[in-house]
Structures are given as structure tokens and as C-alpha cells.
Amino acid sequence: MEKYLQIFETLTEAQKIVFLEKVLKNSVELQSQLVNYFTNDQQDKRTKSLNFNEVVVNESSYYKSALEAIDLEEPDYDRYHNRHDRYYEEWEMAQEAVEDEINEVFDTFRDDFVDLISKGDPETMMAKITGLLIACYEADIDDSCDNLGDPQEFFADCFSRVAKSVEREIVKTAFNSESVVGTIKNVIRCFVSGEANKFSPKVHDSLIHCLLSNNTDCCITVYHEFKALKEFEILFPNSYVLATRYGNPSGWISEAEKISTASLGVAKELLEYQSENDKTAFHRNAKMLFPLFSRDLVELISKSMDSTTEQHFAKEVLSFKVFHFRQFEDYKRLSCLFTEGEKQTFLSKFANSSFYEFYIKALEFEGWFDQILKFAENSGRYIWEFPAILQPIIHKYPSECLAIASKIAPAYLEKNMSRNDYKNVAQLIKAVAQNEKNATAVNKLILELCTVFSRRTAMKDEFRTAGILK
Numbered sequence: 001m002e003k004y005l006q007i008f009e010t011l012t013e014a015q016k017i018v019f020l021e022k023v024l025k026n027s028v029e030l031q032s033q034l035v036n037y038f039t040n041d042q043q044d045k046r047t048k049s050l051n052f053n054e055v056v057v058n059e060s061s062y063y064k065s066a067l068e069a070i071d072l073e074e075p076d077y078d079r080y081h082n083r084h085d086r087y088y089e090e091w092e093m094a095q096e097a098v099e100d101e102i103n104e105v106f107d108t109f110r111d112d113f114v115d116l117i118s119k120g121d122p123e124t125m126m127a128k129i130t131g132l133l134i135a136c137y138e139a140d141i142d143d144s145c146d147n148l149g150d151p152q153e154f155f156a157d158c159f160s161r162v163a164k165s166v167e168r169e170i171v172k173t174a175f176n177s178e179s180v181v182g183t184i185k186n187v188i189r190c191f192v193s194g195e196a197n198k199f200s201p202k203v204h205d206s207l208i209h210c211l212l213s214n215n216t217d218c219c220i221t222v223y224h225e226f227k228a229l230k231e232f233e234i235l236f237p238n239s240y241v242l243a244t245r246y247g248n249p250s251g252w253i254s255e256a257e258k259i260s261t262a263s264l265g266v267a268k269e270l271l272e273y274q275s276e277n278d279k280t281a282f283h284r285n286a287k288m289l290f291p292l293f294s295r296d297l298v299e300l301i302s303k304s305m306d307s308t309t310e311q312h313f314a315k316e317v318l319s320f321k322v323f324h325f326r327q328f329e330d331y332k333r334l335s336c337l338f339t340e341g342e343k344q345t346f347l348s349k350f351a352n353s354s355f356y357e358f359y360i361k362a363l364e365f366e367g368w369f370d371q372i373l374k375f376a377e378n379s380g381r382y383i384w385e386f387p388a389i390l391q392p393i394i395h396k397y398p399s400e401c402l403a404i405a406s407k408i409a410p411a412y413l414e415k416n417m418s419r420n421d422y423k424n425v426a427q428l429i430k431a432v433a434q435n436e437k438n439a440t441a442v443n444k445l446i447l448e449l450c451t452v453f454s455r456r457t458a459m460k461d462e463f464r465t466a467g468i469l470k
Contacts, residue, residue, distance in 0.1 A: 032119030037176045052127050052186035053194045059131025060138070060195070066105060067139040067155065072098050072147050098147040099154070106158040110165050117169040120176070122211060123183040129166065130187065130196050130204065133159060137199060163203045167210045180215045184208050184222055184239075192231045201235045208239040209265070216246055223247025238265035257285060264293050268300065275304035283310055294320055302330065311337055319346060326358045328365075335366070356381060357388055364392040373397050376404055383412050384424045387431035398435040405432045406445050413453055422459040425449075426466035433468060442468070 011019075109132055116125040136155035141148075148154045187208060191201045212219050223243040226232040233240045237259050245252040256270040267289045274282035286301045290313075298321045307314040318334040321327070323346075335343060343366060350359035356379070363372050369392065376389050377400070386408065390401045409425050433442045446469055453459055463469035 029115075029118035032121070035120070037120055037174055052123065053190055055124070055127035056130045056134070056190060056195045059128045060134035061131075063109070063132045063135035064139045067102075067135055068141065070098075070102060070105060072141065072143045072151075073145055094145065095147045102148075102154065102158060106162055110162040113162065113166050114169045117166060117173055120173060120179070122170075122175055122179060123186065125166065126183050126187050126204075126207070129163065129207070130190055132162075133199055133203065134196060160203060163207060167207060170207070170210045171214050173214070175211070175215055177215060177218050177221075180211050180218045181221050181225075184211065184218070185225065188226060188229070188232060188236065191235055192229070205236040205238050206265070208236060209242055212239060212242050219243045219246035233259060237263035238269070241266050241269060253281075260285065260289060261292055264296050267293055267297065271297065271300055271304070275300070279306065283313065287313055290317060295324070298324075307333065307337060315342075322346075323349065326355055328358070328361060331358075331362055332365070335362075351375065351379075356385060360389055360392065369393050369396050373400055376401070383408055383428060387427050390431050394432060394435050398432075398437045399441075401432045401435070402438045402441050402445075405429060406441075409445070409449060410452065413449065413456075413459070417456065417459075419458050419462060422456070422462035423466070425459070426462045426468060429463075429468050430466050 109128075113125050113129055116122075116128070136159050137152055139151075139155070141151040143151050187201075187204055190196045191199070191204065196204075212222065219242060222239075224247060226240075226243075227247065233255075241252060241256045241259070241263075244255050248255075253270070253273075256266050260267040260270050267285075271282060271286060271289065274285060282304060283306070286297075286305065290297055290301055298317060302317050302321055305314055305317060307318075315334065315337050318330055318337070322330045322334055334346075338346065347359060347362050347366075350356070350362070353359070356375075360372055360375070363369070363375075372389065372393050376386065376393070379389075381389065386404070390404065394401050405428050409428060412421070412425060429442060429446065432438055446463065450460060450463075450469070460469060
């Protein structure tokens with residue numbers, strides 16, 4: 001049980017009332033939430049409902065004007081801040097300055113939406129954010145300098161970011177159930193036959209889903225209101241499945257399975273439920289959905305699948321996960337399922353990639369030290385990568401490791417002479433010096449380098465710092 005609930009249950013009714021009064025007194029937002037939560041003026045709500053589409057039209061016009069007023073050709077450099085503290089070409093500065101200015105504009109929109117939610121007014125917020133969606137695509141933007149690339153795409157990204165902030169506020173807010181249901185009805189109708197019927201409701205589906213998740217008592221009403229409306233299922237799949245889960249508990253699984261291939265959110269909700277309650281159905285649907293949403297579902301599926309009874313599928317999932325994310329615990333699981341030949345084939349994909357450390361670690365785990373040596377002798381990696389490559393084999397193949405260092409170090413010093421280059425050479429020599437059998441040969445190599453490059457005092461300093469030269 002949460003700490004606050006433990007304390008709450010020990011309080012008297014009088015203590016709860018005192019605390020509530022103090023919290024309300026110090027929060028305008030909570031005061032508004034309380035008013036909206038316990039207000040049941042149906043005539044006022046009907047008036048607002050009738051005007052929802054009109055509010056959307058007015059707000060879209062307002063946001064459209066605000067976006068069109070941004071000067072994309074002459075950004076405000078006085079407000080510009082170098083993001084990465086490096087030298088920028090003029091076009092890069094212009095691009096970032098424009099992006100910053102637009103982000104600031106969307107931040108003001110976000111603050112307005114969050115304020116409305118915090119005061120318990122989801123309907124006005126939804127009308128405004130729907131107007132913003134329309135404006136993002138209908139605004140006539142002159143970007144002759146191509147600072148945004150595709151303005152609509154950039155605006156859409158900003159819009160999605162704003163919506164995520166709104167969702168975070170929704171989960172913290174208490175709403176009047178009638179207000180939630182009325183809001184959802186208006187949004188659905190707006191996208192089915194109103195001003196927003198030409199635009200994607202994907203973000204709004206997420207917002208409605210968030211509202212319903214936070215107000216599950218509304219799900220049954222929403223389900224029965226729209227269960228016969230095919231557009232609800234098509235346009236708002238995540239919200240539809242959640243409403244169905246409460247409105248038709250015995251039928252939601254079949255509905256979710258029917259539309260899961262078209263909606264990542266539904267696919268996740270379905271698999272999460274079945275992973276706990278129906279392993280057979282989980283594996284059946286996981287096999288169907290994994291090719292469609294591999295990156296998004298791989299963590300959920302790999303965590304819940306039975307590698308013993310579903311070996312072929314487990315190989316497919318773990319191979320994908322290891323190849324793309326390279327978590328070594330996943331490779332250990334995969335290794336148990338692979339034959340020796342399959343291991344060789346799979347690991348060969350990493351041999352010439354930039355993920356050499358994972359490759360070396362896997363070879364070490366399998367005990368294939370001869371392949372690590374072969375890789376070190378023939379890979380042509382950067383000098384600073386060799387200490388990690390040689391580490392697993394320095395005690396098994398000391399003379400071979402020394403031969404590699406003796407070949408690389410002088411050749412590298414012929415072409416490189418910065419202090420950082422000397423550090424790289426010092427670390428390589430230090431790595432092969434770990435085996436005492438190399439002590440005499442290492443000292444000889446250091447003496448030769450100091451003789452050949454006798455005028456490089458910085459090199460000797462770095463050798464001393466590394467502890468390989470007295």
C-alpha cells in the first residue's frame with residue numbers, strides 16, 4: 001500500500017476535512033477542480049456542447065494566425081542560445097533560432113492547455129487542442145530558407161510534445177464524470193463529422209484513452225454511446241478497446257484481437273493482459289504482432305515468452321533484440337537456444353561493425369579466445385580500441401598480443417604526434433604489459449620507441465604517467 005494511503009486510513013474524518021480545506025485554500029487550480037467536479041448545471045453543459053465545434057473553428061483560426069506570424073526568414077538572434085557550445089555555420093544558427101522560437105510559441109499553448117486541465121475543464125482544453133491540430137496543417141507557412149524542412153511535420157512534432165504534457169496533467173486531475181463523457185462525445189463527433197474530420201485523431205485517441213484511464217467509471221457510458229459507431233473503433237482504437245473492456249468485459253479480447261494489427265497501443269494492451277492471464281493466446285498473438293511492431297513490442301514479448309516451449313519464436317525475438325540493442329543478458333538467453341553453428345553465424349554479423357566490444361564480450365563468454373586473437377590480428381581497429389580487445393586474451397596469448405602491439409605502436413607514431421596519440425600508445429603497451437611474461441619484451445619495445453622518437457618529450461611524459469617508463 002502507498003505511504004499516503006497508510007496515513008490516510010489512520011485519519012479521522014475531521015482531520016481529512018481540515019487537510020482538504022488547507023489544500024484547497026492554497027490552490028486556485030484545486031478550487032476550480034472542485035467547482036467543476038461538483039457542478040451539474042446541465043443547461044450550461046448542453047450550451048457548451050453545442051458550441052464545441054464553433055470553439056474549434058475559432059481556436060484554429062487563432063492558432064493559425066499565431067503560427068503564420070512567426071518570421072522564419074529573419075529569426076530573433078537576441079533570444080538565441082547555442083545549444084551545444086560549439087562553432088555553428090550561419091545556416092545552423094538560423095535553423096536553431098527558428099526552432100527555438102517555434103518551441104516557445106508551442107510552450108505558451110501547452111501552458112494554457114495544462115492550466116485548463118488543472119482547473120478541471122477538459123472540454124475547453126480539447127476544443128482548443130483540436131483547433132491547434134487543424135492550424136498545424138492549415139497554416140500558410142513561408143519557409144523560403146528551408147529552416148524547418150517540412151513545417152507541417154515540425155509543427156506536428158511540437159503538437160505531440162504538447163499533448164504528452166497534457167496527458168501528464170490529466171492523470172493528476174479529478175474530473176466530473178459527466179464532463180468527461182461530454183468531452184469525449186464532442187471530440188468523437190468533431191472527428192467523424194465536424195471540423196476535424198480531415199485530420200488524424202491519433203493524438204486525440206491517446207488523450208481520450210488517458211481521460212478514460214483516469215475516469216474508468218465513464219467507460220461504460222462511452223461504450224454504449226458509441227458501440228454502434230464504426231468510426232469510433234477505426235479512428236480511436238485505443239479508447240474503443242478501453243471502453244469495451246469495461247462496457248463489454250466478455251467481448252473486449254476478441255475486439256482487441258480484431259484491431260490489434262492496426263494499433264500499437266491496442267497490441268500492447270492485449271499482450272500485457274494475455275501475458276498474465278492466457279499464455280497460449282499470448283504466444284499466438286505475439287507471433288502475429290511481433291513482425292508488425294518489432295521494436296515497440298520486443299521488450300514486452302521477450303520478458304513474457306516461454307523460451308522452452310516456443311524455442312523457434314524465442315530465437316527470432318531475442319536475435320532481433322540482441323542485434324538492435326546489444327544487452328548482454330539477452331545474448332546469454334539466446335546462446336542457450338542456439339547451436340554452435342547458429343552462434344557463429346549470428347556473432348559474425350558484429351565482426352565488422354562498430355560494436356566490437358559486444359562482439360569481444362560474446363566471444364569471451366563462449367570461450368572462443370582464438371577468434372578474439374584472429375580478430376585482433378586482422379580487424380584493423382583503431383589503436384584506442386585494442387586494450388579492450390586484447391584484455392580477454394593477454395594471459396592466454398601473451399606473445400601474440402605483444403606482437404600486435406609491437407606492430408601497431410611504431411606505425412601509429414610515425415603518423416601521429418599529439419599528446420592524446422601518445423596516451424593511446426601508452427595504454428596499448430600497458431595492456432600487453434599485464435602479463436609478466438612480456439616484461440622484458442615490453443621494456444625493449446619502450447626503449448626502441450624512445451630511441452626512434454627521442455625528441456618527443458611529451459610521449460615520454462605520457463609513458464611515465466601510464467606507469468610504463470621510469
